[in-house]
Amino acid sequence: MSDGALLRTEELTCDFGALRAVNRVSLSVKPGTLHSVIGPNGSGKTTLFNLVSGEIAPTGGRVYFEERDITAAPSHRLPHLGLARCFQRTNVFPKLTVYENVWAAAFARRTPGAFGFLRRASEFSDVDxxxxxxxxxxxxxHKIAARAETLSHGQQRALEVGVTLASSPRLLLLDEPTQGLAPEATQRMTRLVQSLVGRYTILLIEHKMRIVMSISDRISVMAFGELIAEGTPDEVRENRDVQRAYLGVRR
Structure with missing residues (x-):
């Protein structure tokens, strides 16, 4: 049944041989919110992202985006449907300028197909x-003419966010955007993510708990492939199951 969610999973399951990486996870992400997924290493967070973004096929369960079943949709089709993902690794064209990286992504969104280059001049102005x-x-x-390879790691991560946003997603999946960043760059990335909330719906994986607790509307907590808690930051912070599984608190 629909609950007004933009993204919804129903008992999503993924097995790798005898290992169950994700076990019957049902998740609901409301429009205009920042919804974080947290959990210890190996808890299934990235596998869940891979299932939602079409990188791997589930063993069982379904994925719905705007009530459309996208379980079997290939990953390259999802940006055209309104779902886009930033990966942990930086994935930009290093020899192109900052502008060219984003321009190419914006052009690809506006001109799908083999004959996309046959466009009116006004449409190129729109892409610009x-x-x-x-x-x-x-x-x-301020870095518009710089080659991507000359940017700092934090700036390259910001550029990848810009490239991803060029597809005009209604749901943005951010996979550890602050990973490997220095403290100052982490603060800049956090401010960037906060600035996107409301204009975009965001599903976030992030290990830095201070960031998660300060910017999330809802938090889902995973452990051993299962969803063990969900709620507001305050609710999750006080949840004893979360404290035991994620923060190491014992009774």
Whole structure:
């Protein structure tokens, strides 16, 4: 049944041989919210993201986006449906400029198909405007002419967010966006993610609990492939199951 969710999973399950990595996870992400998924290493978070984003096929269960069953949809089709993912690894074209990276992504969204280059000049102007707007959103307008390979790691992560946003997603999956960043770059990335809330629905994996607790609307907690708790940051912080499984608190 629909609960007004933008993204919904029903008893999503994934086995790797004898190992059950995700066990009957039912998740609901409401529009306009930042919904975080946390848990210890090996708890199944990234596998859950891989299932939702079509990187791997589930053993059982379903994935619904805007009430459309996308369980069998290939990953390359999902951005066209409104779902896009930023991976843990930085994935930009290093020899292209910052502008060219985002322009190419914006062009691909507007001109799908083999004959996308046959467009009116006005549409190229729209792509240019999109690219410049997105670079402003992710704080890289001052780096517009720089090659991506010259950026710091934090700036490259911000550029990847800009490239992902060029597909105009209604749901943005962010997989540990602050991983490997220095404290100052972590703060900048946190502010960037916060600035996107409301305009985009965000599903976030993040290990830094201070960040998760400060920016999330809802938090789902996984352990050993299962969803063990869900609620607001305050509710999750006080949950004894979470304290035992994730924070190491004993009775």
């Amino acid at each position: 405007a999109d690219a410049r707007r997105l670079l402003g959103e992710v704080g890289l307008a």
